[in-house]
Amino acid sequence: xxxxxxxxxxxxxxxxxxxxxxxxxxxxxxxxxxxxxxxxxxxxxxxxxxxxxxxxxxxxxxxxxxxxxxxxxxxxxxxxxxxxxxxxxxxxxxxxxxxxxxxxxxxxxxxxxxxxxxxxxxxxxxxxxxxxxxxxxxxxxxxxxxxxxxxxxxxxxxxxxxxxxxxxxxxxxxxxxxxxxxxxxxxxxxxxxxxxxxxxx
Amino acid sequence: xxxxxxxxxxxxxxxxxxxxxxxxxxxxxxxxxxxxxxxxxxxxxxxxxxxxxxxxxxxxxxxxxxxxxxxxxxxxxxxxxxxxxxxxxxxxxxxxxxxxxxxxxxxxxxxxxxxxxxxxxxxxxxxxxxxxxxxxxxxxxxxxxxxxxxxxxxxxxxxxxxxxxxxxxxxxxxxxxxxxxxxxxxxxxxxxxxxxxxxxx
Numbered sequence: 001x002x003x004x005x006x007x008x009x010x011x012x013x014x015x016x017x018x019x020x021x022x023x024x025x026x027x028x029x030x031x032x033x034x035x036x037x038x039x040x041x042x043x044x045x046x047x048x049x050x051x052x053x054x055x056x057x058x059x060x061x062x063x064x065x066x067x068x069x070x071x072x073x074x075x076x077x078x079x080x081x082x083x084x085x086x087x088x089x090x091x092x093x094x095x096x097x098x099x100x101x102x103x104x105x106x107x108x109x110x111x112x113x114x115x116x117x118x119x120x121x122x123x124x125x126x127x128x129x130x131x132x133x134x135x136x137x138x139x140x141x142x143x144x145x146x147x148x149x150x151x152x153x154x155x156x157x158x159x160x161x162x163x164x165x166x167x168x169x170x171x172x173x174x175x176x177x178x179x180x181x182x183x184x185x186x187x188x189x190x191x192x193x194x195x196x197x198x199x200x201x
Numbered sequence: 202x203x204x205x206x207x208x209x210x211x212x213x214x215x216x217x218x219x220x221x222x223x224x225x226x227x228x229x230x231x232x233x234x235x236x237x238x239x240x241x242x243x244x245x246x247x248x249x250x251x252x253x254x255x256x257x258x259x260x261x262x263x264x265x266x267x268x269x270x271x272x273x274x275x276x277x278x279x280x281x282x283x284x285x286x287x288x289x290x291x292x293x294x295x296x297x298x299x300x301x302x303x304x305x306x307x308x309x310x311x312x313x314x315x316x317x318x319x320x321x322x323x324x325x326x327x328x329x330x331x332x333x334x335x336x337x338x339x340x341x342x343x344x345x346x347x348x349x350x351x352x353x354x355x356x357x358x359x360x361x362x363x364x365x366x367x368x369x370x371x372x373x374x375x376x377x378x379x380x381x382x383x384x385x386x387x388x389x390x391x392x393x394x395x396x397x398x399x400x401x402x
Contacts, residue, residue, distance in 0.1 A: 048258050050251060057249050058372035062385060069382075072402050073392075171259035181270075184263060187388040191274075201273050 004031040004192070005177040007165050009040045010089035012173035013067045013082070014186040016119040017074060022176075023108055025189065029196035031178070035100070035111050037093035037158060038165040040173055047166055054085065070186070080122030090158070091149050092118070092125050097157035098148040099140060109137035205232040205393070206378040208366050210241045211290035213374035214268045214283070215387040217320040218275060223377075224309055226390065230397035232379070236301070236312050238294035238359060239366040241374055248367055255286065271387070281323030291359070292350050293319070293326050298358035299349040300341060310338035 004026040008015030026033045044050050054060045064082050071078045080086075092114040099110050117123040117134045124130060128149040132142045148154050165175075169182060176183045176192045181200065183192050195201075205227040209216030227234045245251050255261045265283050272279045281287075293315040300311050318324040318335045325331060329350040333343045349355050366376075370383060377384045377393045382401065384393050396402075 043259065048260060050257070056251070058244065058367070058370050059249060062370060062372065062383060065383070066385070069402070166259070169259050169263060171263065182263060182266070184267070185388065187386065201270070 001030055001032040002179070003034045004029075004196075005034045005036055005168075007036045007038050007168075007170045007173065007175040007177070009038055009173040010092045010114055010118055010125075011040055011086055013071075013078070013085075013119055015173040016115045017070060017076070017186045018174040018176075018189055019112055019115045020074075020076075021189065022174075025193050025196070028193070031196065033108065035096065035107050036161055036165060036170075037089070037096050038170060038173065038175075039089065039093065039158075039162050041088070042162055043166060043171045048171060054083075077120060078122075079120050080118075086118050086124055087126055089125075091128055091130065093161075094154035094158045095128075095131060095145050095149045097161050098151075098154040099145070101153075101157065102148070103139045106137040106139040110140065113137065202231055202233045203380070204235045205230075205397075206235045206237055206369075206376075208237045208239050208369075208371045208374065208376040208378070210239055210374040211293045211315055211319055211326075212241055212287055214272075214279070214286075214320055216374040217316045218271060218277070218387045219375040219377075219390055220313055220316045221275075221277075222390065223375075226394050226397075229394070232397065234309065236297065236308050237362055237366055237371075238290070238297050239371060239374065239376075240290065240294065240359075240363050242289070243363055244367060244372045249372060255284075278321060279323075280321050281319075287319050287325055288327055290326075292329055292331065294362075295355035295359045296329075296332060296346050296350045298362050299352075299355040300346070302354075302358065303349070304338075304340045307338040307340040311341065314338065 006022050008018065023033055044052065053063055067082055096107065096111055099107050113134050113136060114125060117125060123133055125134065128146045131145050131149060136142060136145065168177060172184050174186055176189065178192060178196060181195065207223050209219065224234055245253065254264055268283055297308065297312055300308050314335050314337060315326060318326060324334055326335065329347045332346050332350060337343060337346065369378060373385050375387055377390065379393060379397060382396065
């Protein structure tokens, strides 16, 4: 099946929103979702040379309000103070990259479990041991995942994934790519759906 | 009638897209559009401390593609090379601010005429004399508008309008404000419509 590439950072609440419907949209068009973790810290700060969004005047405060408003519209509870985003997403991103190789069928469930922990329940997943607090898909055991998140393989897989995203021009979370066409932003997920339904324009 | 504030820069193709439907959406909800020119150069560079969008790695090239794709979706012809955006929007922005005071009934037609000249026909409106090339609403004569665009009053009105936008947290074009609720981006115009239809959430 052709892919719907879903590039996202676990730090990104808009990525969380998209994670809840991307599988359904892909399935409707006989696409398989490729879950591609990226790191906003690398793209935004290092590649684009911008400051982090929360520190950007005018836009930072707007985004806080927009995230809360979007969550209300989607009838989602956000389980954390939006002003205290998770400090980094290296651990879940590495764990997911490892799972893509070693337990691919568990990837969508694992990604949603991480997102739900971070944004719906407000749990921080900063250290490999924190992975034990997440309800994992049955294909994956916590000790195995914790060991993987500490290892070189997962770190190297994530570096490759981030480089690949940047090479494809991905700069924000979420970004969707179908047949080489790139759509940035949760607000564009409807447009992706329309693109797939119509074959593009 | 309560307002739907529409903040935009004539430099912004997304502002152009919004300008084509904002009056219809406002009318559907018994709102009157307040056309508020702002200057991205001031908000983005001076207030936010960011580089101009076209010079931003990854995002700059993406936006060019997204604008072209959005235009195709809306069945709009863009009459200029997107890589050569208008150099600045001071003249049409000043002229519009002047019209808001001296010929308010002409404002929607004038704003759309400027947008259409710049984006549909690819005409530059950099100098006050360029205003003579724009088909103006019948309430306004070209010589009068040219003189106004050269004058202190229009410059001062625009400065006030830009300051007011920034005070309200506006940072991008287009931005919509209804009853103190701010929505950024052409992609959010549908959400504004829904907000007005439902009374918000």
